Every structure is written in structure tokens, then in C-alpha cells.
Amino acid sequence: MRPFTQAKTATAKSLNNFDTKSGSVIERALFNHRGIVMLLCVLVTLVLGWQATRLQVNASFEKTIPTxxxxxxxxxxxxxxLTGLGNAVRIAVANPQGDIYDAKYLETLRHLSDDVFVIPGVNRVKMKSLWTPTTRWVGVTEDGLDGGPVIPEGYDGGPQSLQQLRANIARSGEVGQLVALDGNSSVIYMPLLASDAQxxxxxxxxLSRQLETLRSKYEAQGVTLHITGFAKIVGDLIDGVRAMLLFFAVAVLIAAAAVFWYTRCVRSTALVVLASLVAVVWQLGMLPALGYTLDPxxxxVPFLVFAIGMSHGAQKMNGIMQDIGRGTHKLVAARYTFRRLFMAGLTALLADAVGFAVLLLIDIQVIRELAIAASIGVAALIFTNLILLPILLSYTGVSAKAAARNLRAQQSAGSHPLWRFFDLFTQRKWARLAVIVSVLLGIAGFAVSTQLKIGDLDPGAPELRADSRYNRDVGFMNAGYGASSDVLAVMVKTPDGECSRYDTLNKVDQLEWELRQLDGVESxxxxALLIRRVLTGLNEGNPKWYEFLHNQDMLNTIAANVPRDLYSESCGLLTLNVYLRDHKADTLARVVSHVEQFAHNNDSADVKFLLAAGxxxxxxxxxxxxxxxxxxxxxxxxxxVVALCLVTFRSWRAVVVAVLPLxxxxxxxxxxxxxLGIGVKVATLPVIALGVGIGVDYALYILSVTLARMRQGASLFEAYHDALLFTGKVVMLTGVTLAIGVITWVASPIKFQADMGLLLAFMFLWNMLGALILLxxxxxxLLRNNVRPAGAASTASTVQGTDDTASDALASGGAKLLNRT
Known part of the structure; x- marks a missing residue:
């Protein structure tokens, strides 16, 4: 490979040699009024920094569902x-020394039930435990049907009271619901309201802290508590914020260390990190100002904003350092870099913003708020990293020693084995190999991706580790109770007063029997099932009576004396509760498909089978x-992204080159x-879209320089080599650095963060390799319009991008593009 020669042209070593009226209107407005721009940024940072202190971390059940x-x-x-089919928490209170028929245990349960009752946000009317009056038994006596509260009247904790309690629980139908199958624990069911009394x-x-306080208080009294429900998942995720912040700090330190290793300049490294963090501050400050909170x-998102900012900031810093190393005045170097890279950076950030904003299409409020928060962060980066950072560097410049070192590295980089390796992919033999390998990888990846599932693929809460306290509690619930917490309720709508009609109950009974045959349905x-059992009980337990009597008066009589958990007060709505083994995507799809087919075949003018609650x-x-x-x-x-690239490059060929690696x-x-066993769900869906927006940054920076050099007459080989030296090194630096930063997340106690760390690290690296090899x-x-033989001699006007001539030409081209835009 022939080394590139250094051009001997004039450099603007002082402002006297530079026309301050040159450049685009935007450039002149910004750099000719640097002080005002700096002052405005400082004021905005102070105001939004104060606003960020008011940001709250919270979640909402309603925001996580497609309303x-x-x-x-x-x-x-x-x-x-509906009772027990919305946002609720279940607290299983176990007696490790025996069963629940113990006076001390029952007294502890009573106090715990009272404490739960007064927690703000609990729907007290629908709360249930063994001590609530709504927990009742129904039985057959010599005088007919009888019933009452499960806790017997006059309960005193004595042997007779405990014996009566055992009989009442057996007749209540709560075994497997409020009482464990082995009788060693019982559940306090606490449905939640969307807001408190105020x-x-x-x-x-x-709420999560209050539950943990109760856990500590009552476990000290000899019982064990196992708590499940959406609210507890969110609470544990919020508690894990500290771990998230720790790994965020580690990633920031790794990124800063890598940039310093590359530049050996403290001031430029500090400014790149500062500009990226300022964007995060602006983002976090805007959220409470707009009435938003930050949810788990x-x-x-703040780290993604920081990562994107580091990528763009390192490019600006690298360009300025190269110019200063050649003797250019720091202000001129900042303006040249602004001209060269502003449009590429703006296009990349707009692509990032689109990657976030497109999430607004999803009818789930939590994802929409994520999209808004991230879009705000990307908008902040346009000001902090594309504008503020070059202006800051125009004041501070970079270390003269670091600039000289960078220049020496540039002059010797042409023969570096790594860059010579990447240069090979502009030649037919290696280009063909790269394309063939990419096609094979794409085919294999597509074949595997067809197995990607929608929804959760693991029992419990996949956002948390399998051995987390929450998932151990879920395991306890599933093992101890015949009915799991994964409930799918089919609503059966009838005219008011007709929910107990024979024809309706017969259809419900038929669907219920069919569902119990499906894999994944536990009970x-x-x-309809309750009436079957009561009819059997009324007839001395004779199994011949385990059937509906075609006697409407009898059905009405039985229905009138059973708890209202399974039908509405107006008797216009029945619920068929299906207790599932888990909430895996396949299980849910199997059950829903069967119910929908049954509804299609059995719906009538008076009876409608509706999905879904629970x-x-x-x-x-x-x-x-x-x-x-x-x-x-x-x-x-x-x-x-295609549209933005087309506007930027004005070439469909260039668009294909930029997008196919993505x-x-x-x-x-x-x-x-x-x-990795990760499904597409609320927590992972945004990352898939964001990978496109983040990845296009690398391709845009390399391709913009490559095209600019080719339009000056350079061959693809020369143009790509120049792009490698001018922006490719920083692309590799940021890609590897950010991948190392996020891969540390695999150690996080929050599995959701660990999974995202793996996915982001993969996308950072593959987007980087795609820009360096496949592009x-x-x-x-596709872009061989000016190709010349690889070893052909170069004139001074077509030398590498680090030369004065090439640098000035790129800056001039950037200014023209800004004016045209």
C-alpha cells in the first residue's frame, strides 16, 4: 500500500488568516456570538438542573396496559x-412451625390484616383475608343451606374455635385460593386503587417499602411472608435504581477513560463527558416540567442519551484535535469541524430521535412516555454535542502535547495493520467475501429470529433474577396453592338478572371443561362449577347429582346464596376464572385462541363471551x-432513516450502503x-427500535467523509482510507468503549438491565463492524464512480482527510451542504 503524502498548504494559524464571514448562516450565527450561546446554555442547565431535583421515580399499572x-x-x-382481577397484591402468610390452625398464628394474621387494611391505596371494600367478613362459608345442614363468616362467631382461639374454623374453611371453597392446599399458609388479598383518597x-x-416494613415486623413474630403482584415487581425495580445508577456511573467512567486513553488530553475528555452529561441533565429536567415521571x-434512557452524546462528542473532539495538531487556530479548528460533521451529526441524531419517537405508535402509555423522554434527550444532544461542545473547545482548545501526538499518530497511521485490513474491503476479493458472509449471517439470523416469541418466556417476573426474593415468592405461591396468580378471566355478559339461566350456565360449563383439558391450565x-358442587352437597354427596338440574328455580335459589365473586350484583355478568401454570406467551396464546373460537361458535344475542380480565x-x-x-x-x-439518508446524501446508492448494515x-x-430466551414485550420492544437509530451514527460519519472525498476525485480506496483516519478511529473507539460499558450490566441484580446490557453491547459492536467492514x-x-487502482499515485489535492487541503475541502463541502439545507 502506498503511503499518503502530506500536503504543503497554508493553515489558518491565527484569526487574521481566517474569514469570519465564511461558512453557513448557522455557523456564523453560533460562532460569531459564542459568548451569548454559552450564557444561554449555562442558564438552561441551571434551570433544568433544578427541575431535575423534582423528578420522581414511579410507575402506574394503568400505564403498562394498552387501554x-x-x-x-x-x-x-x-x-x-369484577373481584380480584385487576391490580392487586397477594401476601401469603406461612407458619413455619405448623399449620394455620394455631391461635398464635391467627392472632398474628389478624394484626397483619388490620395493618394492610389501612395502607393508602388499598381497595378496602374488596380486600380479603380469613379475618375479613366477606370471606364466608356455605354448607348443607339439616335445615338446608347455611353459611357465615369463616372466622366463627365468638372465636376465642380455643380448641373448639379452631375446630370450627377448620370446618368453615373446608366448606368455604377457599382452599387453594385464600388457604394453601397443605394448610400451612393463608393469603391476604389486597386490591389496589389507581390513586389514594387525596x-x-x-x-x-x-407501597413497596411499607410492605417490606410489614415483612420485617411480622417475620420477627414467627411467620414468613411471601408477596407477589405488579406493585411489588415495580417496587423491587425501583429499589434496584441504585444498582442501575452504579452501573451507569461505571459506564461513564469507562467511556471517559477510553476517550482519555485516545486523546491523552484532560480538558477535551472532560468537555466531551460534560457535554453528554449536560444533555442528560436537560432531559431529566424537562420531564417534571412537562408533568412526567421516570419509571423502571x-x-x-439517560444512559442511551449519554452513549449517543459520547459518540458524537468524540467525533467533534477528534476533528478539532486533528486540525489543531496541524497548526490551525482553535477557533478555526472548531468551525472547520462544525462544517464537516454538523450535517452528518444532525442526520444521525434525527434518526435517533425517530427511533425513539416511532414508539409513540404503540398504544401503551409507559412506552409512549419513554419515547417522549428519549426524544427530549436526543433534542438536547443537538444543542449540547453538536453546538455547545465545539464552542467550548473553541475556547479551550486541546493540549498541544496531545495534538502533536495525535498528528504523529495520523502521519504513521496509513501503514497500521488494522487500517490496512479494513482498507482491503474496498477491493473486489474482500468485498465479495464480506457480502457473502453477511448474506449467510443474515439468512441464518432470520431463520432463528422467526422463533422469536411475543411476551414473557419465563415464570414469575422476567425483569428480575430467577433467584430474586420476588420470584422465590412466586414459586412458593405456585407450589402451595392450586390456583396460581396468573389468572385469565372470561367475562360472560347476559341481560340483567339472567346470569343463572340454564342455557348460559351450560355453555359456561362446556367452555370450562374444554379449558381444563388444555396444557398450561391448572384449574x-x-x-357453573360451584352450582355443580352445591347440588352434590345438597344430595348427600351423591356424584349422580354432579350435574345441572334442568330446573331454573333451583338454579336461581343456589345462585342467590353463593358469594358474589363469580357474578355481578345485577346478575348480568359471569366470570370464568382460568388459573394458569404460568404467563408464558405460548400458554396465553393457546388459551385465548380456544376461548375466541368458542365465543365465535356460541355467542348469541343474549350471551356474549368476552376477553379478558385478570x-x-x-x-x-x-x-x-x-x-x-x-x-x-x-x-x-x-x-x-432511509428518507433522512436520502436527503443528506442525495444518492439512493449511498442510502443502501448506509442502511443494509443496520x-x-x-x-x-x-x-x-x-x-438468550428474551421475548418481545414492553421492556424489550424499545431496544429493538433504538438499535437502528443508534447504529446509523457510525455509518453516517464514515460515509459522509467517504463521499466528500470521492466527489473531490479520490478513489473509493483513498476516500475510505481517509474516512477511517478521520472518523473511523473514533467510531471504533466509541463502539468498543460503549460495548464494554454496557456489558458490565450483566452483573446487575435486575435481569431486565442485564438483558439490555447484552443486547446493547451486541448492537454497538455489530453496528461498528458493519460500518467498518460491510459498508x-x-x-x-455501488459507489465505484471514481475508482482508481489501489496503488495509483496521489496528487496533493487528493491526499488523506487529515491533510490541510482535504480538511479544507471537506469543511467547504460541509458549509455548502448546510447552506443548501
Whole structure:
């Protein structure tokens, strides 16, 4: 490979040699009024920094569900008639020394039930435990049907009272519901309201702390507590914020150390990190100003904003350092770098913003708020990293020693084995190899990605580690109770007063029997099943009576004396509760498909089978929305990225060269999700879209310099080599650095963060490799309009991008592009 020669042209070593009226209107407005721009940024930072102190971390059950989906609309329409099928917490209180028929245990349970009752946000009317009066038994006596509260009247903790309690529980039907199958624990069921008595949104962090306080208090009294429910998941995630912040700090330190290793300049490294952190401050400050909070699912957004900022900031710093190393005045160097890279940076950030903003298409409020928060952060980066950072460096410059070192490295870089290796991919033999390997990887990745599932793939809470306290509590619940906490409720709508009609109950009974045959269904409950059991009890337990009597008066009589958990007060709505083994995507899809087919065949003018309520029912609706939005989201993201690249490059060939590496990364990332057992859900859906927006940064920086040099007459080989030396080194630096920073997340106690760390590290690296290897290979076939032999002599006007001539030409081209835009 022939080394490039150094051009001997004039350099603006002082402002007297530089025309301050040159450049675009935007450049002149910014750099000719640097002081005003700096002052405005300082004021904005102070104001938004103060606002950021008011930012709250919270979540909302309603925000995590697709409120406009028909299933959720059905749930919300009949929510007041449903018991135990919404946002609720279950506390299993176990007696490690025996069973629940123990006076000391029952006294402890009573005090705990009273403490839970007064927690703000609890729906006290629908709360249930052995001590609540709504927990009743129904039995057959010599005088007919009888019933009453499970805790017997006059209970005194004596042997007779305990014996009566045992009999009442056996007749209550609560074994497997409120009482464990082995009788060693019972459940306090606490449904939650969306807001407290003062109208304030439920504070999940506070609620979780209150539950943990109760756990500590009562476990000291000899019982053990196992707590499950959405509120506890969110509470544990919020508690994990400290771990997230720790890993965020580690990633910042790793990024800063890597930039310093590259530059050996403290001031430029500090300014790059500062500009990126300022963008994060602006983002966090805008959220409370706009009335938003930060929830566990958007915790990683500030780091993504920082990572994007570091990528763009390192490019600006590198360009300025190269110019200063050649003797250019620091202000002129800042303006030249602004000209060269502003449009590429702006296009990349707009692509990032689109990657976030397209999430607004998804009908789940928590994702929409994530999209808004991230878009605000990216908008801040346009000011902090594309404008503020070059202005800051125009004041401070860089270390003369570091600039000289950088210049020496540039002059010797042409023969570096790594850059010579990447240069090979502009030649036919290696370009063909890169394309073939990429096609094979794409085919294999696509074949694997077809197995990607929608929804959760693990029992419990996949956002948390399998051995976390919460998931151990879920395991205890599933092992101890015949009915799991994963409940899918089918609502059966009838005219008021007709829920106990024989024809209706017969259809419910038929569906219930069919569902119990499905894999993943552990048990069911409905008014039809309860009536069967009561009829048997009324006839001395004779199994011949385990059938509906075709006697409407008898059915009405039995229905009138059973608890109202399974039908509404107006008898216009029945619920068929399906208790599932887990909430895995396949389990939910199997059950829902069967119910929908049954409804299609059996709905009539008076009877409608409606989906869905219960935790699993709401998750089904969420999975459907995520599945519908998944491909649409990627289509829109790529469509806008293509449009932005087309506006920037004015060449469809260049657009193909820039976008195809991103497509390969997306396909391989989905294949990686299959390999890691990660489904597409609320927590992971944003990362798939963001990978496209973040990845296009690398391609835009390298391709913009390559095209600019080719338009000056350089061959693809020369132009790409110049791009490698001018921006490629920083692309590699940021790609590897950010990947190392996020891969540390695998040690996080929050599995969601660990999974995202793996996915982000993969996308950072593959987007980097795509820009360095696949991009020049594709350019060999699509951008060969000015190709000359690889060893051909170069004139001074077509030397590498670090030369004065090339640098000035790139700056001039950037200014023209800004003016044209």
C-alpha cells in the first residue's frame, strides 16, 4: 500500500488568516456570538438542573396496559363488577412451625390484616383475608343451606374455635385460593386503587417499602411472608435504581477513560463527558416540567442519551484535535469541524430521535412516555454535542502535547495493520467475501429470529433474577396453592338478572371443561362449577347429582346464596376464572385462541363471551399490541432513516450502503434474543427500535467523509482510507468503549438491565463492524464512480482527510451542504 503524502498548504494559524464571514448562516450565527450561546446554555442547565431535583421515580399499572385494546376496554367497562382481577397484591402468610390452625398464628394474621387494611391505596371494600367478613362459608345442614363468616362467631382461639374454623374453611371453597392446599399458609388479598383518597397517583416505591416494613415486623413474630403482584415487581425495580445508577456511573467512567486513553488530553475528555452529561441533565429536567415521571422501564434512557452524546462528542473532539495538531487556530479548528460533521451529526441524531419517537405508535402509555423522554434527550444532544461542545473547545482548545501526538499518530497511521485490513474491503476479493458472509449471517439470523416469541418466556417476573426474593415468592405461591396468580378471566355478559339461566350456565360449563383439558391450565372456577358442587352437597354427596338440574328455580335459589365473586350484583355478568401454570406467551396464546373460537361458535344475542380480565388476560392484550406494533415500528424507523439518508446524501446508492448494515444488525439482534430466551414485550420492544437509530451514527460519519472525498476525485480506496483516519478511529473507539460499558450490566441484580446490557453491547459492536467492514464492501459495488487502482499515485489535492487541503475541502463541502439545507 502506498503511503499518503502530506500536503504543503497554508493553515489558518491565527484569526487574521481566517474569514469570519465564511461558512453557513448557522455557523456564523453560533460562532460569531459564542459568548451569548454559552450564557444561554449555562442558564438552561441551571434551570433544568433544578427541575431535575423534582423528578420522581414511579410507575402506574394503568400505564403498562394498552387501554384502547378491546380486551382491556372490556375489563375497564366491567371493572367494578369484577373481584380480584385487576391490580392487586397477594401476601401469603406461612407458619413455619405448623399449620394455620394455631391461635398464635391467627392472632398474628389478624394484626397483619388490620395493618394492610389501612395502607393508602388499598381497595378496602374488596380486600380479603380469613379475618375479613366477606370471606364466608356455605354448607348443607339439616335445615338446608347455611353459611357465615369463616372466622366463627365468638372465636376465642380455643380448641373448639379452631375446630370450627377448620370446618368453615373446608366448606368455604377457599382452599387453594385464600388457604394453601397443605394448610400451612393463608393469603391476604389486597386490591389496589389507581390513586389514594387525596387523588394522588399510587406511589409504588412507598407501597413497596411499607410492605417490606410489614415483612420485617411480622417475620420477627414467627411467620414468613411471601408477596407477589405488579406493585411489588415495580417496587423491587425501583429499589434496584441504585444498582442501575452504579452501573451507569461505571459506564461513564469507562467511556471517559477510553476517550482519555485516545486523546491523552484532560480538558477535551472532560468537555466531551460534560457535554453528554449536560444533555442528560436537560432531559431529566424537562420531564417534571412537562408533568412526567421516570419509571423502571425508562431508567436506561439517560444512559442511551449519554452513549449517543459520547459518540458524537468524540467525533467533534477528534476533528478539532486533528486540525489543531496541524497548526490551525482553535477557533478555526472548531468551525472547520462544525462544517464537516454538523450535517452528518444532525442526520444521525434525527434518526435517533425517530427511533425513539416511532414508539409513540404503540398504544401503551409507559412506552409512549419513554419515547417522549428519549426524544427530549436526543433534542438536547443537538444543542449540547453538536453546538455547545465545539464552542467550548473553541475556547479551550486541546493540549498541544496531545495534538502533536495525535498528528504523529495520523502521519504513521496509513501503514497500521488494522487500517490496512479494513482498507482491503474496498477491493473486489474482500468485498465479495464480506457480502457473502453477511448474506449467510443474515439468512441464518432470520431463520432463528422467526422463533422469536411475543411476551414473557419465563415464570414469575422476567425483569428480575430467577433467584430474586420476588420470584422465590412466586414459586412458593405456585407450589402451595392450586390456583396460581396468573389468572385469565372470561367475562360472560347476559341481560340483567339472567346470569343463572340454564342455557348460559351450560355453555359456561362446556367452555370450562374444554379449558381444563388444555396444557398450561391448572384449574378453573365459575358459577357453573360451584352450582355443580352445591347440588352434590345438597344430595348427600351423591356424584349422580354432579350435574345441572334442568330446573331454573333451583338454579336461581343456589345462585342467590353463593358469594358474589363469580357474578355481578345485577346478575348480568359471569366470570370464568382460568388459573394458569404460568404467563408464558405460548400458554396465553393457546388459551385465548380456544376461548375466541368458542365465543365465535356460541355467542348469541343474549350471551356474549368476552376477553379478558385478570393479570394474564391483561398480559394477553399487551402481547397482541406489542406484536402488531413490532414490525410496524421497524418499518417506520427504517423508512424515516432511509428518507433522512436520502436527503443528506442525495444518492439512493449511498442510502443502501448506509442502511443494509443496520438491517443485518437488527436481524442478528432478534436471533440473539431467541438464543438468550428474551421475548418481545414492553421492556424489550424499545431496544429493538433504538438499535437502528443508534447504529446509523457510525455509518453516517464514515460515509459522509467517504463521499466528500470521492466527489473531490479520490478513489473509493483513498476516500475510505481517509474516512477511517478521520472518523473511523473514533467510531471504533466509541463502539468498543460503549460495548464494554454496557456489558458490565450483566452483573446487575435486575435481569431486565442485564438483558439490555447484552443486547446493547451486541448492537454497538455489530453496528461498528458493519460500518467498518460491510459498508466499504457494499460501496465497492455501488459507489465505484471514481475508482482508481489501489496503488495509483496521489496528487496533493487528493491526499488523506487529515491533510490541510482535504480538511479544507471537506469543511467547504460541509458549509455548502448546510447552506443548501
Amino acid at each position: 384502547h385494546h378491546p380486551y382491556v376496554q372490556n375489563f375497564l367497562r366491567y371493572q367494578n363488577d 387523588g394522588r397517583a399510587l406511589d409504588y416505591a412507598t 422501564y425508562s431508567m436506561l 378453573t372456577s365459575s358459577l 393479570s394474564a388476560g391483561i398480559e394477553v392484550a399487551t402481547n397482541i399490541v406489542v406484536k402488531d406494533a413490532w414490525r410496524l415500528m421497524l418499518f417506520v424507523v427504517y423508512g424515516v 438491517v443485518l444488525t437488527s436481524v442478528l439482534a432478534e436471533a440473539l434474543m431467541v438464543a 466499504p464492501a457494499l460501496a465497492h459495488y
